[in-house]
Amino acid sequence: MVICLQCPHEDDSSEEDTTEEVYSPLTLEKLAMKRLLRGEALAISALKDLPHLLFPVMFEEAFINGRTKVLTAMIPVWPYPYLYVGMMIENRNLKTLKAMLEGLDILITQKVRSSRCKLTEINWKNEYHHVTGIWAGSCKLLPGFMTQKQPVQNRPGCGVKKELKVTTQLRLIEGRLGESDRYLFQWAQQRKDSVHLCYANLEIEGLTKASVIEIFKFLHADCVQDLLLGYLSKEDLDFLNPYLRQMNNLLNLTLCHIRRTLSMGDSEMLLLPPFHCLQKLSVNDSNYVYGNLKGFLRCLKKPLESLIITDCNLSQSDLDCLPYCSNIFYLKSLTLDSINLCDLLIEPLGFFLERVGHTLENLELESCGIQDSQLNTLLPALSQCSQLRVVSFNDNEFSLLFLKKLLHHTAQLSQLERDIYPAPLECYDRDVILSHRLEKLCPELLDILTAKRMPQEVTFETTQCSNCFGHYIYDLETENCRYEI
Ligand SMILES: [Zn+2]
Ligand SMILES: [Zn+2]
Numbered sequence: 001m002v003i004c005l006q007c008p009h010e011d012d013s014s015e016e017d018t019t020e021e022v023y024s025p026l027t028l029e030k031l032a033m034k035r036l037l038r039g040e041a042l043a044i045s046a047l048k049d050l051p052h053l054l055f056p057v058m059f060e061e062a063f064i065n066g067r068t069k070v071l072t073a074m075i076p077v078w079p080y081p082y083l084y085v086g087m088m089i090e091n092r093n094l095k096t097l098k099a100m101l102e103g104l105d106i107l108i109t110q111k112v113r114s115s116r117c118k119l120t121e122i123n124w125k126n127e128y129h130h131v132t133g134i135w136a137g138s139c140k141l142l143p144g145f146m147t148q149k150q151p152v153q154n155r156p157g158c159g160v161k162k163e164l165k166v167t168t169q170l171r172l173i174e175g176r177l178g179e180s181d182r183y184l185f186q187w188a189q190q191r192k193d194s195v196h197l198c199y200a201n202l203e204i205e206g207l208t209k210a211s212v213i214e215i216f217k218f219l220h221a222d223c224v225q226d227l228l229l230g231y232l233s234k235e236d237l238d239f240l241n242p243y244l245r246q247m248n249n250l251l252n253l254t255l256c257h258i259r260r261t262l263s264m265g266d267s268e269m270l271l272l273p274p275f276h277c278l279q280k281l282s283v284n285d286s287n288y289v290y291g292n293l294k295g296f297l298r299c300l301k302k303p304l305e306s307l308i309i310t311d312c313n314l315s316q317s318d319l320d321c322l323p324y325c326s327n328i329f330y331l332k333s334l335t336l337d338s339i340n341l342c343d344l345l346i347e348p349l350g351f352f353l354e355r356v357g358h359t360l361e362n363l364e365l366e367s368c369g370i371q372d373s374q375l376n377t378l379l380p381a382l383s384q385c386s387q388l389r390v391v392s393f394n395d396n397e398f399s400l401l402f403l404k405k406l407l408h409h410t411a412q413l414s415q416l417e418r419d420i421y422p423a424p425l426e427c428y429d430r431d432v433i434l435s436h437r438l439e440k441l442c443p444e445l446l447d448i449l450t451a452k453r454m455p456q457e458v459t460f461e462t463t464q465c466s467n468c469f470g471h472y473i474y475d476l477e478t479e480n481c482r483y484e485i
Helices: 010-019 028-036 040-049 052-064 068-077 094-109 179-189 209-218 234-245 293-297 316-324 347-356 372-383 400-410 435-450
Strands: 082-085 121-123 164-173 195-205 226-233 252-259 280-284 306-310 333-337 362-366 390-392 418-422 457-461 471-475 480-484
Touching: 028 040, 028 052, 040 068, 052 068, 068 094, 094 164, 094 179, 164 179, 164 209, 179 195, 179 209, 209 234, 226 234, 234 252, 293 316, 316 347, 347 372, 372 400, 400 418, 400 435, 435 457, 435 471, 435 480
Parallel strands: 082 121, 121 164, 164 195, 195 226, 226 252, 252 280, 280 306, 306 333, 333 362, 362 390, 390 418, 418 457
Antiparallel strands: 457 471, 471 480
16 A cells, blocks of 8 residues: 555546647548548448548548448458558447448458459458558558557468458357357358458456357458457366367467366466467466466467466466476567465576577566565676566665666666666655655766666656555656656
């Protein structure tokens, strides 16, 4: 329980927000599209003369404004191979999905395709949240989209070849599908000869065996590249194991709230099937990891790139095994967050850092309760992590003296682009955050870094106030202490 001295009034922050108005003028193209879309029939008749470049803009406007007839009409003449509906786009609902699928139906039943139509794949949903609008997949053709990262990265395809592909994300919560997911699933089942419904992203939270069996009758396990499993027991995972075994292209696996049941003895370990191309493994709030980390990591058959363990308990034997798990020796990213390490000997973590020092680019040890004496044992290994670009030690209990020691080590890491440190213990009076002390101490702390390298982004952050949930941040850029929620 930590509180700040002056929790700002709620009104203050809202005042700040309103003063910063973002003005974004509509582009001429968008204005023209808005005008055109006032009459759907006119817009549809204008499609035949519409330049390729304007298709995504028009589609986006029609989508946001629910002009479903226009959406349907645009699909069979879409002049690009790819149509990506950004995750954050407004109006993503059953109505707009139905309109697009109606357009695909026209395309499928056409004996002769329009020579203009190049469409082979629609991406209805996936994890690239930063794409907000409509994307046609080629940044060369779409100057307006040049600033956005290309959504399709170098990922292997699932290999299923059909006339049309609809890539989407499937969420199965307690055995139920959402309205749009259910509709799309049934639509694709009825057109399985010409359409491949590609579930690159699958989430199963809470298990209903019958629905998993139904889904997997239709789903190609090879399509799944990102898998999230949540709120499951060991028995549930045993049931899913044969399905997991078939996921030969699985790149990212996230396990949340996997519970060890009371009937499960300590010796009874949870074994996952071998994964041959897994790159990223995340485990969140799962008590079965405790004492079982070694057995758990045995599923990795290829060196892992990213390991994230958050809100879990680890035993001493779990830490001890880290320097001996060869399948994690090439990690680029290690996150241990909200794991209580303060009662453990963390030397093995130091040995492990020495092992991964040549590849590790991102190291986050946040809210781990690491204390001065423990930090000391990590420092020599940390100095060897020469590739580090991001480090975060946020929310640990370091005194000013040890924080300075840490900074003398990270000052040597020339690749660092982003450093996040906890405010030293001297910035608290028992449980009260003293922001003025943070403001006073930080320039001296920053000097340690600037003496050795040109730091880019550095912040010192206090613990969250239990009352207002805000915290204080001092950063290199502003050289000021600010309050943030
Ligand atoms: Zn407060
Ligand atoms: Zn597929």
